[in-house]
Amino acid sequence: MANSNLPRRIIKETQRLLSEPAPGISASPSEDNMRYFNVMILGPTQSPYEGGVFKLELFLPEEYPMAAPKVRFLTKIYHPNIDKLGRICLDILKDKWSPALQIRTVLLSIQALLSAPNPDDPLSENIAKHWKTNEAEAVETAKEWTRLYASGA
Amino acid sequence: MESEDDIIDDLVSMEDDFYSGDFSDYYDDPNDEDNDYYSDGDDDYGLLEDDEDDQEAVVSRRDQLGYTVLKEADIKQRQEDDISKVSTVLSISRVDATLLLRYYNWSVSKVHDEWFADEEGVRQTVGLLETPVVQVSNARELTCGICFESLPRDNITSAACGHPFCRTCWQGYICTTINDGPGCLSLRCPVPSCNAAVGQDMIDKLATIEEKKKYSRYLLRSYIEDNRKTKWCPAPGCEFAVDFAVGGGNFDVSCICSRNFCWNCTEEAHRPVDCNTVAKWILKNSAESENMNWILANSKPCPKCKRPIEKNQGCMHMTCTPPCKFEFCWLCLGTWSEHGERTGGFYACNRYEAAKQEGVYDEAERRREMAKNSLEKYTHYYERWASNQLSRQKALADLNQMQTVQLEKLSDLQCTPESQLKFITEAWLQIVECRRVLKWTYAYGYYLPEHEHAKRQFFEYLQGEAESGLERLHQCAEKELNKFILCDGPSKEFDEFRAKLAGLTSVTKNYFENLVRALENGLADVDSQAVAACSKTTSSKNLGGTSKGRGGRGKGSSKTGGSSRNVDDTSN
Numbered sequence: 001m002a003n004s005n006l007p008r009r010i011i012k013e014t015q016r017l018l019s020e021p022a023p024g025i026s027a028s029p030s031e032d033n034m035r036y037f038n039v040m041i042l043g044p045t046q047s048p049y050e051g052g053v054f055k056l057e058l059f060l061p062e063e064y065p066m067a068a069p070k071v072r073f074l075t076k077i078y079h080p081n082i083d084k085l086g087r088i089c090l091d092i093l094k095d096k097w098s099p100a101l102q103i104r105t106v107l108l109s110i111q112a113l114l115s116a117p118n119p120d121d122p123l124s125e126n127i128a129k130h131w132k133t134n135e136a137e138a139v140e141t142a143k144e145w146t147r148l149y150a151s152g153a
Numbered sequence: 154m155e156s157e158d159d160i161i162d163d164l165v166s167m168e169d170d171f172y173s174g175d176f177s178d179y180y181d182d183p184n185d186e187d188n189d190y191y192s193d194g195d196d197d198y199g200l201l202e203d204d205e206d207d208q209e210a211v212v213s214r215r216d217q218l219g220y221t222v223l224k225e226a227d228i229k230q231r232q233e234d235d236i237s238k239v240s241t242v243l244s245i246s247r248v249d250a251t252l253l254l255r256y257y258n259w260s261v262s263k264v265h266d267e268w269f270a271d272e273e274g275v276r277q278t279v280g281l282l283e284t285p286v287v288q289v290s291n292a293r294e295l296t297c298g299i300c301f302e303s304l305p306r307d308n309i310t311s312a313a314c315g316h317p318f319c320r321t322c323w324q325g326y327i328c329t330t331i332n333d334g335p336g337c338l339s340l341r342c343p344v345p346s347c348n349a350a351v352g353q354d355m356i357d358k359l360a361t362i363e364e365k366k367k368y369s370r371y372l373l374r375s376y377i378e379d380n381r382k383t384k385w386c387p388a389p390g391c392e393f394a395v396d397f398a399v400g401g402g403n404f405d406v407s408c409i410c411s412r413n414f415c416w417n418c419t420e421e422a423h424r425p426v427d428c429n430t431v432a433k434w435i436l437k438n439s440a441e442s443e444n445m446n447w448i449l450a451n452s453k454p455c456p457k458c459k460r461p462i463e464k465n466q467g468c469m470h471m472t473c474t475p476p477c478k479f480e481f482c483w484l485c486l487g488t489w490s491e492h493g494e495r496t497g498g499f500y501a502c503n504r505y506e507a508a509k510q511e512g513v514y515d516e517a518e519r520r521r522e523m524a525k526n527s528l529e530k531y532t533h534y535y536e537r538w539a540s541n542q543l544s545r546q547k548a549l550a551d552l553n554q555m556q557t558v559q560l561e562k563l564s565d566l567q568c569t570p571e572s573q574l575k576f577i578t579e580a581w582l583q584i585v586e587c588r589r590v591l592k593w594t595y596a597y598g599y600y601l602p603e604h605e606h607a608k609r610q611f612f613e614y615l616q617g618e619a620e621s622g623l624e625r626l627h628q629c630a631e632k633e634l635n636k637f638i639l640c641d642g643p644s645k646e647f648d649e650f651r652a653k654l655a656g657l658t659s660v661t662k663n664y665f666e667n668l669v670r671a672l673e674n675g676l677a678d679v680d681s682q683a684v685a686a687c688s689k690t691t692s693s694k695n696l697g698g699t700s701k702g703r704g705g706r707g708k709g710s711s712k713t714g715g716s717s718r719n720v721d722d723t724s725n
Contacts, residue, residue: 009300065299066329092345095472099299099326100316100343120492121470 006034010060013103025107027058035060039071039107043150044115048142049077052150056086056110058103068097069106078138078145080119080128088113089123219398220416222409223383225373228394232376235261243268248352249281251372255338258379280341280350285315297322299343310358312342314349323359327351331364335371336475379476387419388412404428425672426593434596438535455479456486531599538595544627545588551631552581559638568643576655580630583658587623587665594619597672608676619668626657 014034017027024042029035039056043049055074061067071093073086081089092101092109122128130138223231238261240250256279257263267275276283295309296302299322309317318326322343330337340351356368377383377394386393386408395406397416404417405424414421418428420435452461455471457479462471464483471489473479480489556578564571594616601609634654637644 007300008302012301063329066325096345098343098345099322099329100318101345 009065010034017103022104022108022111024111025104027103027107035064037103041107041111041114043146044111047115048139049079049114049146049150052077052146054114054150056107058106060103065099065101068093068101069103071106071110076145076149078127078142079114080117080122080124080131081113083124087123089121220406221396222386222406223377223394223396224409225392228373228376232259232373235259239264245281246354248354249350252279252281252339252350252352255372255375255379258381259376260380277348280348282313282349285311285313286347286349287315287317299326310355312349312351312355314342314344314347316342316344316347316349318343320359323355324361327356327360328364331356331360331367331371334474335375337368338371338375339475375476384416384419386410386412387414422589423593423596425590425669426597427673430596430600431593433600434538437531438538453483453486456481456488534595534599538592541588541592541595545585545592548581548584548588548627552578552585555581563634563638566640566642567637567647569647576651576658577630577634580626580654580658583662584623584627584630587619587626587661590665590669591616591619591623594668594672612672612676615668615671619664622661622664626654626661629654629657 011034014029021027024044025040027037027039029037037058037060039058041054041056043052043054052075054077057072057074059070061070071088073082073088075086076084077086083089088110090109090113092098092106117131119128119131122131127138130141221227235254236247236250239245239254240247242265243250243253245253253264253268253275254261257267275281292306294303294305295317297304297309297319298316299318302319304319308319308321310320310323311317326343327337327340330340337356340356341347342349342351353368353372356365360368377385382398383394383396385391386395388408388410391408391410391412393408393410395408395416397404397406403424404415405413405422406416407413407422412421415423415428415431418432420428420431423431426434452463454461455473455477458473458477460473460477462473464471471481471483473481481487482489482492560571560574560577563569563577564574594612598609598612598616601612603609633650637647637650
């Protein structure tokens with residue numbers, strides 16, 4: 001039902017995501033709902049998340065691409081811009097969304113956010129505080145969490 | 154910036170001259186036609202006209218200060234004129250001129266200044282591109298950047314930048330933004346890195362009639378709301394705006410819809426009380442209501458535009474909705490750009506922590522302890538404030554009734570032309586105005602510092618005199634007049650009554666004007682002569698039942714203070 005009348009744009013984006021995936025990112029639509037994507041992002045090298053495999057869910061609302069996709073981390077992650085429910089503080093997912101952006105650009109931005117945490121615009125206050133006061137220790141915790149929760153198994 | 158206090162000081166000194174109290178002025182023969190402000194208008198409009206006329210004393214000051222009530226056509230005209238001006242001077246299209254003016258809050262001079270100082274910079278900021286940033290290929294088909302369809306060139310359109318999107322996607326983009334609110338006035342090309350502005354020409358080409366209407370509405374609203382010198386009349390359903398010469402003294406303005414309001418805070422006209430006190434008082438009055446409790450508990454006002462903001466999730470970095478777009482910290486409400494290491498980091502600013510340490514607990518405790526006492530005090534003032542409000546509304550209704558029905562009847566009965574009965578309308582208008590002033594003196598009294606005993610005593614004396622003077626006028630206009638309406642034929646005493654009511658009207662008017670002046674002056678430098686004169690006048694007229702409500706403030710039942718007014722209310 002949800003798959004009937006799927007806009008051509010979504011079909012094309014999906015095809016491209018499957019045929020030419022971005023490095024370190026995979027996104028595949030769920031079988032029963034083509035608007036729901038299972039996403040995996042590899043922790044970028046030289047980041048505390050290196051070696052981790054992070055699962056996310058991405059949903060394209062009815063208004064997409066006029067409205068932003070809804071994205072959430074399913075894997076626990078220690079990051080100042082991601083809260084314990086996996087919600088992400090990223091401007092292009094909110095007021096800076098533009099219909100000229102795509103699933104691919106969104107996921108690349110999230111990948112970049114893993115490489116460059118931004119504790120100045122935090123979602124999780126405690127983690128951000130940790131990051132600002134003792135970055136080395138915070139990075140250690142992030143690595144630890146990556147080992148514990150994102151080691152791919 | 155000129156503070157409100159300064160403005161009020163100026164105002165007071167102006168008024169010193171204005172009211173250089175010569176009582177005899179007010180004793181003019183009420184039958185004197187020269188003294189007749191009340192045009193022989195249609196009865197249906199009588200109330201409105203008279204309301205304006207009632208402000209006659211104020212009007213002369215207003216003329217100096219200058220404010221203009223604008224109807225929708227006037228607003229459009231001014232907006233068009235400004236756009237034309239900028240368009241001509243800068244030799245740019247009207248669409249671009251509109252975008253520029255909108256960006257610089259509709260200040261023509263600001264646009265000129267910025268443009269001639271740095272045209273390139275301004276073009277960049279506002280998004281007025283002179284040449285496309287992408288070269289449009291000559292291909293017969295182009296790919297839309299949103300739906301990825303390859304479409305014939307005819308179906309593709311773009312802003313000045315040249316980024317190609319199909320009409321359908323443009324329509325979707327424009328529709329979404331227009332329905333999101335006034336932010337659509339600063340619409341940009343959908344490409345995130347491109348800041349080319351999307352102006353009204355694109356909207357006209359691509360939006361539906363409904364959306365175009367909304368867009369025009371936002372544009373009109375922006376002209377009033379983003380402009381520092383204009384505001385909408387706050388009366389529900391009123392579509393007029395007021396253009397105010399900022400820097401004047403008195404903020405009282407009177408809209409054509411008959412709403413009198415304070416231009417500064419847009420609450421109803423509230424002299425002699427200042428805007429802060431009114432805001433505090435109104436907040437307090439509504440604080441008991443669940444709505445306000447919820448708003449207080451769950452929202453904070455945007456530090457810039459003051460709209461309440463609910464934070465339901467996300468980080469502390471808040472961005473107010475367009476057109477405000479103020480970026481601030483949710484914790485301390487400070488400007489976001491000033492956040493950083495200096496404030497103890499972005500996530501937990503010192504200001505907030507400090508406030509917490511400085512004893513929010515103590516404060517809360519103290520408040521709880523004081524709550525009981527303060528509630529009693531508050532109830533005392535609120536009851537009186539509210540009953541004067543009610544009394545004023547009743548007086549307005551009575552005035553209306555008087556003008557539409559009673560005066561005609563009275564004119565027949567007493568064989569007096571209606572034009573000779575204006576003194577009655579004047580009396581009622583005065584009552585309405587006095588009720589308004591008296592009402593606000595209760596907010597004034599509530600906030601008068603407890604420790605300033607002398608002031609409080611003096612204030613309560615003045616207020617008591619005002620109240621009893623007004624009661625006497627109200628009684629005369631209501632009860633004594635009734636005798637002449639209910640009798641069978643002309644009465645010899647009618648002339649006597651006329652003299653009495655007209656006299657009371659002018660005495661009361663004078664007294665209240667002095668009262669307003671004294672209170673606006675903070676009771677600091679009361680013109681003792683005027684007050685002495687006033688109290689002499691009132692006492693020589695033997696105003697009955699005065700002096701109530703001075704001793705009993707805030708203690709126990711607080712019935713005493715209200716008695717004179719209660720009599721009035723029930724007799725209505």
